[in-house]
Amino acid sequence: MKRFVGMSVTLAALVGGLVLLAAGFYWVAAGLGWAFNWAGIHWLGTVPDGTVSAAAIHFGASVGNVLTLMLVLLMISGSLLTVAERKWSALMQNRIGANRITVGGNPLGGIPFLAADALKMLTKERIDPAAATRLLFELAPLLSFAPVFALFAIVPVGPPIDLGALVGDAAGAGRSIALQVASLDAGLLYLFAIASLQVYGTALAGWASNNKLALLGGVRASSQMISYEVSLGLSLVGSMMAYRTLRLDEMVVAQGHPVLGGFPAIGLLLQPVGFLVFFASAFAETKRAPFDLPEGESEIIGYFIEYSGMKFGMMFLAEFLEITVLSGVVTAVFLGGWNPLVVSTEWLRSAVSPLWFGAICAGAFIVKMIVIMWLQLTIRWLLPRFRYDQIQQLCWKLLLPVALANVFVTGAVILIDPSLQLLAWLGLGIIAGVVVLVLAAGRPAPARAGDHAHAGGH
């Protein structure tokens, strides 16, 4: 009981901390927005004195978001994930996990390992293969690192809130800032475009290393990632049709609208098949177990076999950042984004000040992201690896037809009932069906009495 209370308190403190963090993000965005406006007035002369320029505010807020969302949220959660993976895998495997670096005798949950790892990577001897293609070899870690950041730009972490209400200045009224770096009309198309850039880092690393095992890894990576991009793209078409937009921020708003008697129309409800296909495909894009064939540490060691020091570190970190980005996209498209689901968004908007409304919503978003990250870590430590031919079969024979069927069925259902009620009922039915199937398949194996005479009874 004591333990339960302690865990509950920790959890509440975590959520509270995230909300405070989000409030801080909003302040940074607002402050930089004002700073740019001020600079526009006093230094550049582009903004008429005494007015507020929407462009300057927007620009400043975006710069603030780059600093807070990308450098703080994405980078820190990505690096914390390296520790979380160690700790969580240790929990799953009846181990204690990383605890040998202590600060004043306290291992602090393994967090000091972050600094130790970074220090080790940075100070390690640099060993470059002599026959490597130098330019591509150096470029590959950058190419696997950069697109991940670019991807996070369109993830809407927090809702737009009124700047006037935030700083208590009537002049700012009507100008809103949101926790999203770039709100693009192309939205999901941008996501597909940048996601397909990721393959270059891996493929080039394998190609340029002048190592046969790395080459195998690179070839595996490119075939796997190009295949899964197809189902990745198709799996989101249903969501685009249901919410009639490509923009992620609009999708999130649409997911707050009630359907089925007040329940919000979240993507998981309207598009359960799309969610499953997207999650599987995006998981394959992150190249982690069970899709870690390009790495395959027990067969070919991986496409980064020739990389040492921080160049390896960047590829390693890119993998964890991909987890974060994938969680962000899944949250935004399928889990209702920043809509805090437990309470009505409309009620919350009227109940608290705009700043705290935004902060609570952004906190809800981050909590959902953490849940999806946890899910990914669990899957990674639970399942064995696919084989090269099986992974292609899974993609082309299962995920792709299912995604295509999902597109047609979703389109037909939306044509019949544009209010999405029918789609929600269908989704509910599918979720129930999946749950029943999982329970049926997950039941304990029938007692194998007398089975010893044919152990391989398949």
Next chain:
Amino acid sequence: MSSEVEAGARTEAVAAGARASELDAPLPTKRMLVNLGPSHPAMHGTTRAVVELDGETIATCKLDIGFLHRGFEKSCENVTWTQCFPYTDRLNYVSSIMNNVGFALAVEKLCGLEVPERAQYLRVVTSEIHRICDHLTLVGAMGLELGAMTVFLYAVEGRDLLWDRLAELCGARLTSNYARVGGVTRDLPDGWTDATLRSLDRVGALRDEIDGLLSRNRIFTDRTRNVARVPRDEACELGFSGPCLRASGEPWDLRKAAPYLVYDRLDFDVPVGTNGDNLDRYLVRIEEMKQSDRIVRQCLAQMAPGEIAVADVRYVLPPKPQVYGTIEGVMAHFKLVMEGIQVPAGEAYGYTEAANGELGFYLVSDGGGRPYKLGLRAPGWPMLAALPRMLEGGLLADLVPTFDSINMIGGEVEQ
């Protein structure tokens, strides 16, 4: 005119033929020679596999062993019979007591010795515990090779529990050096039986958890089913034994076929597979662990107090009070240590069902204190020799799991 037409038709036909053959022609790909090992994170022991790849398909596979060669057979000729036991520890180092027992049985066959009943039970108990260790290692490594590391750590937890029990008994986790000609070195410590039963319960729970995580896991079964199949007749021809042979469908187990020690008094089953693929080799081992568990429990229930070694100073060191108190004791001790056991001249083949299959010791004695010649039938050897045959035509990703499924142990194969 007509000849022109003919010529034109002929060129067309030739062109059509060329097109048709182009359609048939496989894409000319270059084969790639990849060297896995001897220092490769996934290679068991230190082995080199030179693999010629056609894409991801293994075209040819050559194994290069010998990196762990220690000259076991020759070394044994230079030491006394008793001093051979530590060498046998290093054969299959995951289940060393089985090697001890195998060697002891062969020497006793040559001497015509009958070991006391309690010693026989102790040998069976420790051997079967080591069989569980061996199979746990393999099953866990199978998960590890396929990327499921969690399973491996569960298996290691179980194995370490059992090794702790054996360390309480023989003082070492790995190199147990437990059996002797004429008996065993130590009797069970106080409370050992209860502790072992508790450990077995825990190991059983871990084993069931591993079984639950792998046996019904679609990815695992897809990756192991019909991979590296060895049909029954082929397995017999290749000289397979042990779990690999039984996985192919041949119900041959030395513990049943030619019972030794007290196996004829114990109730256990011999699991048999049907397909001879990696999945069957895995399933057979899971089932064998359950049977070994049964055997250990039966033995612990049946055992009665008694001598743990023959009371014959020609074979077994006399008790210490006798050594310190009597001249006969000192002399016997001195002769045994300096000259070794005087094994009657002759030759004998001793066999046991070790964790990997038939472990055979062929001994020749010239009546002296040292083996004149010693030959080892390592159980892993025929399976290892068959490995290229099992792998060729398969995928590179299946190389390491298959390598694991035959449980190649460098120590015993390379001697």
